[in-house]
Amino acid sequence: MYSSRVNYHTARYTISAAKVSQCPTDQCAEVAFAGRSNAGKSSAINALTQQSKLARTSKTPGRTQLINFFSLKNPQGPDATPLFLVDLPGYGYAKVPVAMKLDWQAHISDYLADRQSLKGLVLLMDIRHPMTEFDQILVDWCVDAQMPLHILLTKADKVNRGPAMSLLAKLRRELGERMGDLLTIQVFSSLKKTGVEQLALQLDNWLLGPQEDSSEADTVAAE
Template sequence: MTTSRISYNSARFLISAAKLHQCPQDSGAEVAFAGRSNAGKSSAINALTNNSKLARTSKTPGRTQLINFFELSQPGCKLVDLPGYGYAKVPVAMKQHWQKHLDEYLQKRQCLQGVVLVMDIRHPMKEFDRMMVDWCRESQMPLHILLTKADKLKKGPAQSTQLKLRKELRQELGDLVSVQTFSALKRAGIEQLQARLDGWMLGEPEVETEADPG
C-alpha cells in the first residue's frame, strides 16, 4: 500500500478567482483539474481529499465559473479546480469569457506543474478534451487522464478503454501523458492519483502503473 507524502485530506479552500490577477501568488507548485461539465471532476476532487463538500457538485453542469484554489498540507502546494464547460447551457458570451481566462491561466501560470484531465470513461475525448490535450502537447505540460465513473463499466471494457486511449495519446505526447481509471463512488484509483500528484508537486516523477478499474 502506497502512502502519499502530501496529506490531501487536509485540503482547504483558499480563494476563487475570475481572472488571472486575482489568483494567489504565482509560487510553489500547483496541479490543475480540468474537465468537461458532468465528467465527474468535483466528485474526483472530493474523493481525492476525502471531503464531500470541498469542490461543489451540482445537478446543473457548468455552474462553477471561477478558478478555485485549495491549499494542501505541504507548504506552497495547491490543487486548482478549473471551470468546467462544454455541456453547460449558458450564453455564448459567458463561455467565451471562461475560455479566455482559462487560456490565460494555462499559458501564464508559472507554478503549474501538470494538468489532470477528467473524462467520463463512457464518453472520452470530446471537443473540450481534445482542446486540452492539444494545449498540453504544444506547451509540453505533463498531463494525467482520469477516466472517471469506471464503476459504470465492467472491468474488461474499462481496462480496454484505458489502454486504447493511452496508446493513442502516447503517440502524440510520449511520456508527458499517463492514463488511469477512477471511481469516486468505489474510491478506486485514489492512491494512483495521489502518487502522480506527489510526483509533480514534490519533483519525484512516478512510473505509470496499471490500475484496477474497480
C-alpha cells in the same frame, strides 16, 4: 524528518479567482483539474481529499465559473513551497449561454498559458464519452506546451471492466505516441474510490518531485 507524501485531507479552500491576476502569487507548486462540466471533476477532488463538500458539486453542471484554489500542507515543512490544488471552471454544458462558455474558455486559456506554478494538468473524461472536442483542445495544448497530463477516465463504475481496460489501452497507445512520458492515464470512480491512491501518487510526483514508489502511478487502477 518530513514525509515524502502529501496528505490531501489537509486541503482547504483558499480563494476563487475570476481572472489570472487574482490568483495567488505565482511562486508555488500547483496541479489543475479540468474537464467538461459533467465529467465528475468536483466529485474527484472530494474523493481525493476525503472531504465531501470541499469542491462544490451540483445537479446543474456548469455552475462553477471561477478558478478555485485549495491549499495543501507541504510535508517538507512550513517554509517549503506552498502547494495548491486548482479547480478550473467546467466547460461545455449545453444549457450554459454561449457568451459564458467563451468567457470560461478565456479564463482557462489565460491560466494555462500564463501560470508558471502549474506542474501538471489532470483532465477528467467520462469513460462513456471520452475525447470530446474540449478534451482534444486541452490535449493539444499540453502537447504544444510540453505540459505533463494525467487523464482520469471517470465514472468507471458505470461500465464493465473489459471495455474500460480496452479504452484505457487504446487511449494510452494513441495519445502516448504524441506525448510520450508526459502522459499518464487511469480509470477512476469517485463512487467506488477506484484509483484514488494512484491519483495521489501522480500528484505527489508533480508537487514534490519523483517518489521512490512512482512506478505505481501508471499501474491499472481497476486491479
